[in-house]
Structure formats: C-alpha cells, structure tokens
Amino acid sequence: MSKKPLILVINDDGITAPGIRALIEVMNEIGDVVVVAPDSPQSGMGHAITINSTLFVEKVVIDKGNQTEYSCSGTPADCVKLAVKQILDRRPDLCVSGINHGSNSSINVIYSGTMSAALEAGIEGIPAIGFSLLDYNWNANFEHAKPFVKTIVKNALKNGIPNGVVLNVNIPNLAKKDIKGIKVCRQAKANWEEEFDKRKNPQGREYYWLTGKFVNLDNGEDTDEWALKNNYISVVPVQFDLTAHHAIQNLNTWELND
Amino acid sequence: MSKKPLILVINDDGITAPGIRALIEVMNEIGDVVVVAPDSPQSGMGHAITINSTLFVEKVVIDKGNQTEYSCSGTPADCVKLAVKQILDRRPDLCVSGINHGSNSSINVIYSGTMSAALEAGIEGIPAIGFSLLDYNWNANFEHAKPFVKTIVKNALKNGIPNGVVLNVNIPNLAKKDIKGIKVCRQAKANWEEEFDKRKNPQGREYYWLTGKFVNLDNGEDTDEWALKNNYISVVPVQFDLTAHHAIQNLNTWELND
Numbered sequence: 001m002s003k004k005p006l007i008l009v010i011n012d013d014g015i016t017a018p019g020i021r022a023l024i025e026v027m028n029e030i031g032d033v034v035v036v037a038p039d040s041p042q043s044g045m046g047h048a049i050t051i052n053s054t055l056f057v058e059k060v061v062i063d064k065g066n067q068t069e070y071s072c073s074g075t076p077a078d079c080v081k082l083a084v085k086q087i088l089d090r091r092p093d094l095c096v097s098g099i100n101h102g103s104n105s106s107i108n109v110i111y112s113g114t115m116s117a118a119l120e121a122g123i124e125g126i127p128a129i130g131f132s133l134l135d136y137n138w139n140a141n142f143e144h145a146k147p148f149v150k151t152i153v154k155n156a157l158k159n160g161i162p163n164g165v166v167l168n169v170n171i172p173n174l175a176k177k178d179i180k181g182i183k184v185c186r187q188a189k190a191n192w193e194e195e196f197d198k199r200k201n202p203q204g205r206e207y208y209w210l211t212g213k214f215v216n217l218d219n220g221e222d223t224d225e226w227a228l229k230n231n232y233i234s235v236v237p238v239q240f241d242l243t244a245h246h247a248i249q250n251l252n253t254w255e256l257n258d
Numbered sequence: 259m260s261k262k263p264l265i266l267v268i269n270d271d272g273i274t275a276p277g278i279r280a281l282i283e284v285m286n287e288i289g290d291v292v293v294v295a296p297d298s299p300q301s302g303m304g305h306a307i308t309i310n311s312t313l314f315v316e317k318v319v320i321d322k323g324n325q326t327e328y329s330c331s332g333t334p335a336d337c338v339k340l341a342v343k344q345i346l347d348r349r350p351d352l353c354v355s356g357i358n359h360g361s362n363s364s365i366n367v368i369y370s371g372t373m374s375a376a377l378e379a380g381i382e383g384i385p386a387i388g389f390s391l392l393d394y395n396w397n398a399n400f401e402h403a404k405p406f407v408k409t410i411v412k413n414a415l416k417n418g419i420p421n422g423v424v425l426n427v428n429i430p431n432l433a434k435k436d437i438k439g440i441k442v443c444r445q446a447k448a449n450w451e452e453e454f455d456k457r458k459n460p461q462g463r464e465y466y467w468l469t470g471k472f473v474n475l476d477n478g479e480d481t482d483e484w485a486l487k488n489n490y491i492s493v494v495p496v497q498f499d500l501t502a503h504h505a506i507q508n509l510n511t512w513e514l515n516d
Contacts, residue, residue: 187500
C-alpha cells in the first residue's frame with residue numbers, strides 16, 4: 001500500500017482547463033492523485049449544490065500523468081461530495097482546488113467556485129487549499145506558480161492546517177524572479193461596483209450582461225490585496241463558521257422579546 | 259416624498275412562493291416595498307452569480323399589495339445587484355430575503371440562496387436579514403412567523419445592524435403560542451452526511467441523486483440548533499469577512515519563504 005498522501009484535485013474552470021492540468025502535474029510529484037472536476041466551466045457558482053437535478057460521473061483520461069480522473073456534471077461542491085462519498089475508497093489527506101484562471105482574493109472568495117470546493121472539503125474535515133492565478137486568460141502561464149504551489153502544499157502536509165480553516169492562495173501573474181515571497185494575510189475589505197450592460201435581443205426583449213469594477217476599500221498592509229499589489233503571493237486562512245461573534249453582545253441589547 | 263423606509267424583498271424559492279408573499283405582506287405594513295426575485299426556484303444556489311449568461315427582468319403583478327415587483331431570470335445574488343444598480347432609484351434602507359421554505363441554520367448558511375441574497379446586500383452596505391421557516395413544504399404555514407418577522411425588522415430599522423454583519427433568522431415550525439421567544443445565537447458546528455442514490459437512465463447510463471442527513475456535532479446551548487430544538491427563533495449575526503484571524507499566528511510559523 002502506498003505511503004504517499006492521497007490528494008483530491010478539483011477546480012471550477014472544468015477538467016480540461018490548463019490551470020488544473022498544472023496543479024495535477026505538481027501534485028503527482030507529492031502524492032497519489034485523484035481528480036474529480038466539473039465537465040464544463042463553473043465560474044461564479046459560489047457554493048451552489050445540485051439538489052434538483054441529476055449528477056453524471058465519467059472516468060476519463062485527459063493526459064499521460066499518473067492521476068486517476070473523473071469528470072462530473074455538477075458544481076465544484078458537488079464534485080467534493082461525490083469524490084468523498086462515492087468515488088474514493090479512503091479519505092483524502094488533502095484537497096487542492098484550482099489553479100483558478102483569475103483572482104479569488106478579498107470578497108471574491110464569496111463568489112468563487114474554486115474556494116467553495118475547498119470550503120466543502122474543509123466542512124467535511126479534509127485539509128484543503130484553493131489556488132488562483134491573477135490571469136483570467138484560458139492560456140495563462142502557470143509555470144512560475146508551480147514551485148510556490150509545491151512549497152505551500154508540502155507545508156500544509158507537514159504542519160497540518162488548523163481545524164475549521166481552509167487556505168485561499170492567490171498568485172500574482174509575474175515571472176518567478178519577480179515574486180517577492182509568500183505572505184499570510186487577512187481578506188481585504190473590497191467589493192464590486194456592478195454595471196449592467198443593457199441590450200435588446202433579436203425579438204426586441206431587453207436583457208442585461210453583468211459587468212463591474214473591483215474596488216478595494218482597505219488600505220491595510222496586512223491584506224491580500226496589498227500583498228498581491230506588492231508582488232507577494234497571498235495566503236488567507238478562511239473559515240466556514242460565519243458567526244460574527246463580536247456582534248452578539250450588541251444584538252442582545254435589542255428588544256426582541258417584549 | 260414618502261418618509262417610510264424603502265425595503266427590498268428577495269428570495270430563492272421564486273417570486274410566487276408563499277414564503278415571499280408572506281414576507282411582502284408584513285413589509286407592506288412597515289415600508290415602501292420593491293420585490294426583485296427569481297422567476298424560478300434557486301434553492302442550493304449558494305452565492306452563485308450569472309457571469310456567462312444574460313439576465314432578463316420583467317415588471318410583474320402577482321397580487322393586490324402595494325409593492326412594486328420585478329421577476330428576474332438570475333440567481334438571488336443577481337437580483338440584489340440588479341435591484342441596487344439598475345431598478346431602484348435610491349438605496350434601500352433594508353433588504354429582507356425569504357421567507358425560505360426550509361431551514362438555513364448552522365452550516366446551511368453556506369449553501370443558502372436566501373442568505374446569499376442577504377450577504378450580497380450586506381457587502382453593498384445595505385442592512386440585510388434572511389428569514390427561513392423550518393418547513394420545506396410549498397404549502398408551509400407562514401402565519402405564525404409574521405409577528406416575529408415584524409418585531410425583528412422593526413428592531414433592525416430602529417437600532418441598525420452592525421457594519422459588516424447580516425442576520426440569519428430561522429423560525430421553528432410551531433404555533434405562535436409554542437414559540438418561546440427570539441434568541442441571538444452562534445452558528446452550530448454541523449454538517450451533512452451525504453448519500454448518493456445511484457440509478458440508471460433509460461439509456462443505461464448511471465447517474466446520481468444527492469441526498470443526505472444533517473448531523474449536529476455541537477452541544478453548545480448558545481447555538482442556533484439548540485435554540486430551534488428548544489422552540490426558540492434563532493438570530494445569528496453572519497459576516498462576510500471570512501478570515502480566520504485566530505489562525506494567522508499559526509500559519510506564520512510555516513516555512514513558506516526558505
């Protein structure tokens with residue numbers, strides 16, 4: 001029996017995306033790799049799960065690596081559930097998600113399919129990390145990201161990730177020599193200023209495309225946005241206990257039971 | 259000009275669901291109401307947004323209330339973005355989401371379309387509350403929930419909701435006289451033990467239905483699960499800064515930059 005860690009690889013850009021192929025390549029150097037990833041892009045799916053529709057899973061071969069691969073009709077969170085409860089014969093030692101084509105820093109963590117897969121694994125008690133590269137292009141270059149991904153994964157396997165926490169890693173789109181290092185950060189306060197591009201379809205019915213501008217409202221030098229802007233890789237510990245514990249005292253002054 | 263608060267009403271079960279109709283009825287007693295809700299059920303959509311598809315919006319009349327209503331082809335988070343940036347001519351004073359048919363307590367907050375609408379409003383700086391009734395049936399009885407919803411909304415308008423926080427309210431499925439009161443709580447540690455029901459389609463291809471059992475792992479008497487089990491309405495303050503601040507010190511001991 002293999003002494004190597006079992007690593008589950010997931011993403012949200014779809015199983016053929018260059019980002020997940022790069023991640024698989026690195027993970028094959030570290031452990032036994034099983035891939036369970038969506039059969040089509042699922043970006044912006046947040047933590048969606050498929051409860052009113054059926055799920056199809058297909059064993060597939062995409063390239064020549066040592067990994068075993070399954071393509072799934074569901075969302076990234078579905079892929080984790082299927083992998084853990086249906087496909088794998090033992091619990092994975094680690095779940096890695098990505099490498100996403102595009103940033104999942106600051107508030108983007110909320111909308112991210114990549115991070116929802118990592119969070120789903122975390123909820124099930126599996127150490128998990130989401131990786132994203134700050135380049136939205138399908139043909140983004142993931143080469144320079146690989147050694148940093150390896151360093152972070154090896155540290156996670158050696159040290160363990162704290163309970164109830166998953167890691168959100170974002171990597172600047174720079175040559176290796178220009179990346180200054182890896183920084184542990186907090187999520188910056190930021191949001192999207194949406195704009196809607198209003199059009200008419202050929203039948204004259206109005207419709208919208210969602211567009212928008214990312215706005216960082218946080219000047220802190222301990223944030224992921226600061227790190228990325230200053231050529232660092234950001235690592236944010238993310239939790240799925242969403243309770244705003246600091247607000248409980250205030251709410252207890254409300255007149256809720258008069 | 260009206261001195262009444264402007265209240266945006268959203269849900270994830272779709273604009274015709276009895277739960278949102280009950281919520282609109284209560285909100286009409288408190289403010290000027292605009293409804294922007296999905297044209298079809300969106301349960302389990304988490305914080306999904308529509309970035310690779312078009313959005314349609316239609317002004318509709320569903321019943322006789324004073325509210326203005328729009329039905330939208332997108333997700334609950336899309337509805338908030340469209341309402342705030344495209345439909346409303348001023349910022350709402352409050353966004354309420356629901357009343358959901360079914361619980362969004364503890365870990366369900368992560369998968370919930372109802373709560374994703376509230377979180378989206380919160381991210382945009384609008385005070386927001388999600389309401390859920392512990393009854394999954396389409397014909398659930400929302401009558402007994404109404405006075406409690408009114409009390410919580412009036413408190414929120416009077417006291418203000420702390421910055422960066424939205425409220426997750428769950429209501430037991432009990433007669434009014436059997437509800438013991440309203441309790442401010444933390445999110446219980448719980449998860450779903452999924453099972454997959456494996457079947458074959460008429461063409462002989464295997465597929466799965468996601469099912470599962472909710473498991474509460476938390477005996478704390480300050481949790482939402484405890485409150486609900488003991489016939490209280492639970493109010494959990496929820497935050498969208500997901501940083502696990504307590505884990506930063508530990509991660510800083512890792513050898514990330516050697």
